[in-house]
Amino acid sequence: MKKKILISNDDGIYAPGILALYDALKDVGAVTVVAPAGEQSAVGHAITLSDPIKTKQIQHNGSFFGYAVGGTPADCVKLAVCALLPEKPDLIVSGINLGPNTGISVIYSGTVSAATEGTVLGIPSIAISLGSYQKPHWEVAARVARQIVRQVLRAGLPPDTLLNVNVPNLPAKKIKGYRVTRMGRSRFVEKFDRRTDPQGNVYYWMDGELELLGDEGETDIIAVREGYVSLTPIWFDLTHRDALPVFRAWNLAW
Amino acid sequence: MKKKILISNDDGIYAPGILALYDALKDVGAVTVVAPAGEQSAVGHAITLSDPIKTKQIQHNGSFFGYAVGGTPADCVKLAVCALLPEKPDLIVSGINLGPNTGISVIYSGTVSAATEGTVLGIPSIAISLGSYQKPHWEVAARVARQIVRQVLRAGLPPDTLLNVNVPNLPAKKIKGYRVTRMGRSRFVEKFDRRTDPQGNVYYWMDGELELLGDEGETDIIAVREGYVSLTPIWFDLTHRDALPVFRAWNLAW
Secondary structure: OOOEEEEEOOOOOOOHHHHHHHHHHOOOOEEEEEEEOOOOOOOOOOOOOOOOEEEEEEEEOOEEEEEEEOOOHHHHHHHHHHHHOOOOOOEEEEEEEEOOOOHHHHHHOHHHHHHHHHHHOOOOEEEEEEOOOOOOOHHHHHHHHHHHHHHHHHHOOOOOOEEEEEEOOOOHHHOOEEEEOEOOOOEEEEEEEEEEOOOOOEEEEEEEEEEOOOOOOOEHHHHHHOOEEEEEEEOOOOEOHHHHHHHHOOOOOO | OOOEEEEEOOOOOOOHHHHHHHHHHOOOOEEEEEEEOOOOOOOOOOOOOOOOEEEEEEEEOOEEEEEEEOOOHHHHHHHHHHHHOOOOOOEEEEEEEEOOOOHHHHHHOHHHHHHHHHHHOOOOEEEEEEOOOOOOOHHHHHHHHHHHHHHHHHHOOOOOOEEEEEEOOOOHHHOOEEEEOEOOOOEEEEEEEEEEOOOOOEEEEEEEEEEOOOOOOOEHHHHHHOOEEEEEEEOOOOEOHHHHHHHHOOOOOO
8 A cells, every 4th residue: 555645844835945855756655745825944843822723625637636834834734733634644854945944044944843743743754955045956856855755765764853864955875874863053143234214213134144153063054065965853842961961960949 | 330231122212111111221321222113023043134224213201222123032132232333231131022932932032042143242141031922911920021131241141051930920929939940842833724815826824833842851831831931041152962973973075
């Protein structure tokens, strides 16, 4: 029997990356798409509690493609698993994101949050991103997606662990292979552009530049820069275990 | 010289919890408030990239209180540190949140995300939440806030680490003390209520119940249930280090 694969993303159900992912996986399993109706980049792990979440069935090439959801990537996965799908999926794949999800950017990533949500729900989950915003080599990311999905369907994933995949935006023959990595420390350093509207109210535009801050060794950012597909195990337990003794030593009295 | 303290939250600048926090800390340091103009609960670590971010100066009791920001908690901290404040703060405190931020809920928490953002920017940061939505004992959470802030100003925090504080909603004399904890695994298990609008379009309301799933030992949820103030060291490196060898053993060829 075909494995049930749920696809989501944060660029929205009409983004080229999700169609590339659908085409790459439609022969690997029984694929359903549940994705945001519009772009939901940099929404982090947001969920929609105080508003209703609209859904709409979407066709593609004349047959059922999936659901457009008026919510965040995490909403999409929760709603798909708990309400829309007749059965729990065997695998969740989020992407293909246009642009990398490496370094500190991972904590703002809607693409990764969809996979995190799948992991919280106990379903093996993968996030996949392409490392550039220009001239995307979707065919390379699609080939990576097929290979990784087959591997995960065969070998599984460790408990509580999602796989964050970042593909260099290069032609296939220039990809050097796979590298298992840590999340890097590089991040966008923000600048805010201050403006005044015609009524005199102040507003800002957020802008920024990626700065390489303290990245060394086998991090996701360095792997992608060196032409490797980066595979990072990610989880949702935010406890900094190494810091526990520091706080125990405080010995605070109430 | 007085230490510079930045206060933010996710319940919004007019929420009672942020006023309780302001009153608790106004003698401990030089406090500025930069907080969302409206409620921003469960926004996770979202940031606002494709819309302008409005700001407005707010007065309280006739003197300058801070800025209301038309954005998320992470936006507030970025904007405060990079644009609004004349100098980098010595400490960031997010809260006091109405309701706990324990277990898996931490990954959806706007309160914690403000403190995470401060940590990314290299500033010691604390998130503080009160463990109930009803009849809040703000005076108890305020006392905890004063004690923890004084301790952090004295002793500092380990690098890359924020402190996630959860206070049981009890009278002061029933609090048993402090306990250093791990983030628990308990989470809300969602139910979706399906409805149809007058035009026949389908929408859902997300609802859920907290279920104790796999929590054992010294977790945040158990500490609060047992009457202890929970102190959890949290960081932003999502790498699951224990899983690295599993993926290295895959030995994938391109």
